[in-house]
Amino acid sequence: MDHWLLVVSVLALSSAFGLFLHFTRGKLTKKYSNEISFDQLKVGQELGMKATILQFKTEYCSTCPGVKRQINELIKNDEGISFYEIDAVERIELAKKLHVKSSPTVLFFNKAGLEEGRIIGAPKKDQLRNTLEKITTIEMEKTNAN
Amino acid sequence: MQIDARGPRFGAAITLVVLLLVIYFDSAFLLAIQTLVWAIGAIAGPHKSPYGFIFKTLVKPRLKSVGELENVKPPQFSQLVGFIFGVVGLIGVAIGSSTVFLIATAFALAAAFLNSVFNFCLGCEMYLLLVRARLIR
Numbered sequence: 001m002d003h004w005l006l007v008v009s010v011l012a013l014s015s016a017f018g019l020f021l022h023f024t025r026g027k028l029t030k031k032y033s034n035e036i037s038f039d040q041l042k043v044g045q046e047l048g049m050k051a052t053i054l055q056f057k058t059e060y061c062s063t064c065p066g067v068k069r070q071i072n073e074l075i076k077n078d079e080g081i082s083f084y085e086i087d088a089v090e091r092i093e094l095a096k097k098l099h100v101k102s103s104p105t106v107l108f109f110n111k112a113g114l115e116e117g118r119i120i121g122a123p124k125k126d127q128l129r130n131t132l133e134k135i136t137t138i139e140m141e142k143t144n145a146n
Numbered sequence: 147m148q149i150d151a152r153g154p155r156f157g158a159a160i161t162l163v164v165l166l167l168v169i170y171f172d173s174a175f176l177l178a179i180q181t182l183v184w185a186i187g188a189i190a191g192p193h194k195s196p197y198g199f200i201f202k203t204l205v206k207p208r209l210k211s212v213g214e215l216e217n218v219k220p221p222q223f224s225q226l227v228g229f230i231f232g233v234v235g236l237i238g239v240a241i242g243s244s245t246v247f248l249i250a251t252a253f254a255l256a257a258a259f260l261n262s263v264f265n266f267c268l269g270c271e272m273y274l275l276l277v278r279a280r281l282i283r
Contacts, residue, residue: 006169006248006252007166007170007255010252010255011255011259013256014255014256014263015263017260018260018263021264022264058270058273058274058277059219059273060220060270060273061220061270062151062217062220062221062267088274088277089274095278096278100274101275101278102271102275103270103274
C-alpha cells in the first residue's frame with residue numbers, strides 16, 4: 001500500500017512538472033535585463049542590422065541542433081538578422097551573466113543590441129517566426145517614429 | 147554519432163514499466179538488471195543497450211514515418227544519470243536501507259516518466275545546472 005502511495009505521488013508530481021514545462025517552455029518570455037548590451041557580452045560577433053539571435057547550447061542538449069536548423073531556415077533570406085550559437089559550458093560566465101540555466105535558451109536582441117526577450121526550451125517554428133516578426137516590427141516602428 | 151531520437155524515448159517507456167515493477171515487487175534483482183541496462187547505455191550508447199536493440203529490430207521496422215536524428219551524447223548522459231540512481235538504490239539494499247532503495251528508484255521513475263511522456267530529458271537539463279554549480283565540467 002505504501003509503495004503504491006509512493007508511485008502515485010511520484011507520477012502525480014512528475015505529471016504536474018511535465019505539464020508546467022509543456023505550457024511554459026518554448027514560449028517568449030520577458031527580457032531579464034536591459035543593462036547588458038550585446039556589445040558588452042563580447043561574444044566576438046557583430047550585431048545584426050535588424051536583430052540578433054543568440055542561442056545557448058550544450059553538448060548534452062538533444063533539441064539544440066533542431067532549433068538551430070529552424071532558425072537558420074527562418075532567417076536565410078533576411079541578411080539583417082544575425083544568428084550565433086554559443087556553448088554555455090565553454091562560456092559559463094557569460095551564461096551566468098545572462099541568467100541562462102538550461103539549453104536551449106534563445107535570446108533576441110534588437111538592433112541597438114538590447115535584449116527584447118528570450119525563449120527557454122525548444123520553441124515551435126511559429127513561435128520563432130512570430131517573435132522575429134515582432135522584434136523587427138518594433139524596430140521598424142521606432143525608425144519610422146524618428 | 148546520430149541516432150533515431152525515438153529510440154531513447156522508447157527505452158524510457160520500458161524503463162518506466164521496469165521501475166514500476168521494481169517498486170511493486172520490492173525487487174533489488176530487477177533494479178540490478180535495470181542498472182546493468184543503464185550501464186551498457188552509458189558506456190556504449192543507448193542504441194547498443196538491450197532496449198535500443200528491441201527498438202531497432204522490432205519497433206523501428208514497423209514505423210512508417212522517418213524519425214528525427216539526434217546526437218547520441220544527450221541520451222547517453224541520461225543513461226549515466228539513471229545508472230547513478232540505480233547504483234544508489236542498490237547501495238541502499240546492500241546497507242539494508244529500504245528508504246534509500248525506494249527514493250533512488252522513485253527519482254529514476256520520475257525521470258523515465260518525464261522522458262517517455264513529455265519527451266523531457268532530465269539528465270540533459272541537469273547538465274548545465276551541475277556545470278553552473280561547479281559540480282562537474
